[in-house]
Amino acid sequence: MTRREVLAVLAFGAVRASGALPPTGAPEARTTPLIRKIPSTGEQLPVIGLGSWITFNVGDDVAARNQCTEVVRAFVSAGGRVIDSSPMYGSSQETIGYALGKLAHPNVFSADKVWTSSQGAGQIEESRRHWGVPRFDLLQVHNLLGWDDHLPLLFSMKKAGHLRYVGVTTSHGRRLEELEQIMRKEPLDFIQLTYNPIEREPEQRILPLAMQRRIAVIINRPFNQGELLDDLASHPLPNWARDVDARSWAQLILKFIITHPAVTCVIPATSVPSHARENVDAARGRMPDAAMRKRIADTIASLV
Amino acid sequence: MSEWWTYRLSDFLMFSQRTYNRLFERYNHDVWPLHLVAIAIGVLILWLARSGQRVAGRVTSILLAISWLWIAYAFFWQRFASIHTYAKWFAIAFALEAILLLALPSAIRHPPSIVIALILLYALIPPRHETFGLAPDPTALATIVLTRWPLRIIPIAWCAFSAATLLAMATR
Numbered sequence: 001m002t003r004r005e006v007l008a009v010l011a012f013g014a015v016r017a018s019g020a021l022p023p024t025g026a027p028e029a030r031t032t033p034l035i036r037k038i039p040s041t042g043e044q045l046p047v048i049g050l051g052s053w054i055t056f057n058v059g060d061d062v063a064a065r066n067q068c069t070e071v072v073r074a075f076v077s078a079g080g081r082v083i084d085s086s087p088m089y090g091s092s093q094e095t096i097g098y099a100l101g102k103l104a105h106p107n108v109f110s111a112d113k114v115w116t117s118s119q120g121a122g123q124i125e126e127s128r129r130h131w132g133v134p135r136f137d138l139l140q141v142h143n144l145l146g147w148d149d150h151l152p153l154l155f156s157m158k159k160a161g162h163l164r165y166v167g168v169t170t171s172h173g174r175r176l177e178e179l180e181q182i183m184r185k186e187p188l189d190f191i192q193l194t195y196n197p198i199e200r201e202p203e204q205r206i207l208p209l210a211m212q213r214r215i216a217v218i219i220n221r222p223f224n225q226g227e228l229l230d231d232l233a234s235h236p237l238p239n240w241a242r243d244v245d246a247r248s249w250a251q252l253i254l255k256f257i258i259t260h261p262a263v264t265c266v267i268p269a270t271s272v273p274s275h276a277r278e279n280v281d282a283a284r285g286r287m288p289d290a291a292m293r294k295r296i297a298d299t300i301a302s303l304v
Numbered sequence: 305m306s307e308w309w310t311y312r313l314s315d316f317l318m319f320s321q322r323t324y325n326r327l328f329e330r331y332n333h334d335v336w337p338l339h340l341v342a343i344a345i346g347v348l349i350l351w352l353a354r355s356g357q358r359v360a361g362r363v364t365s366i367l368l369a370i371s372w373l374w375i376a377y378a379f380f381w382q383r384f385a386s387i388h389t390y391a392k393w394f395a396i397a398f399a400l401e402a403i404l405l406l407a408l409p410s411a412i413r414h415p416p417s418i419v420i421a422l423i424l425l426y427a428l429i430p431p432r433h434e435t436f437g438l439a440p441d442p443t444a445l446a447t448i449v450l451t452r453w454p455l456r457i458i459p460i461a462w463c464a465f466s467a468a469t470l471l472a473m474a475t476r
Binding site (some may be wrong): 055058059060061063064088089090091092172223264271 | 318322375386
């Protein structure tokens, strides 16, 4: 670990002292959802976003699209803004576009990806048309595929004002060394990766580096595609979860994730409107301190 | 694909079981009453297999080819493509199998009637009610038992993919 990374880890304590994390032993209740700044601009984002992998890939089924519209409605009305998708997610982009159209284009932060190694510009334009937005807020290179070809295109789009932020993504701890190299080399605004109470490898190098390099972090697959919640479903929520105002395992996991100071936003996916509301509510109420975060991670690791 | 060993079957599943079931529900609704025609074709193939007539192989290959072409277009191209990125490649593979069936009628064989009858009953299985001649799984299974190599390659490949999909959905 370099001297600067050590300083970034130490900054974890400074962030806690600044109020992003409550001081140990004295959780403070939040009535408004927690927000985080995008380090490169200072723009504020609600920490709970909405993913669309699998849940929004419903094809042209109007009934299912209307159900997804209700998810987006619940998410936005609860205070959520970041919606994430990819051309690799089947019809998810079209479903999001359908929902945004039905809801008269609410103020969302549109995050999408570029996926295949050729025809990036054409793919981005097709994605934009599916969403029905004038431009994307954030475009990310999906799973680092062809990142050295795509990043110059995305940076040129940003420079021309056709895009606001540039990022790269990976998931489930894959290619973290390559991600680290790109973070050191390229002027990224965002990275996206998997982090949750049982997948904590990013705490070692990636999250401290993101803080040091002032890169925003989006966390995908907070529930390991639902498997974590399935595994925990047979276990009662511990009584101490009430100390951080968590009413479900999902909220406890989300509170664990969003209280890492490097995390800007987490994007759980759901096809149930009440779950979208419950997810956003995880950013309200009391937040876990360092000791509670450890307790959450240890407890969940012992149960799954 | 790097770090391929870290991928699980469920990582390749693009849609939920609910969406997959809805796809068949809507497809069955849209194409009704073609199910009756498809079952009639199945019964005709069953009768041809028992009859031992010289034209049985040729007629069976034509009927199977019509089924594969229909599924390529109506199921994969028109419907499955809305939820699966590579569905149009499956459509092309199914169309290719139709051409092979027409080109190689001598590769038709006549299995025990009970096997074909069981495949026709596949349509009774809820919730998808996949019907021979209209849906890929029972049609591919029927083709495997009604043909010899190389006509079995594409049906077996499809059955492997479909089994992986069903397994991934069941274990999610």
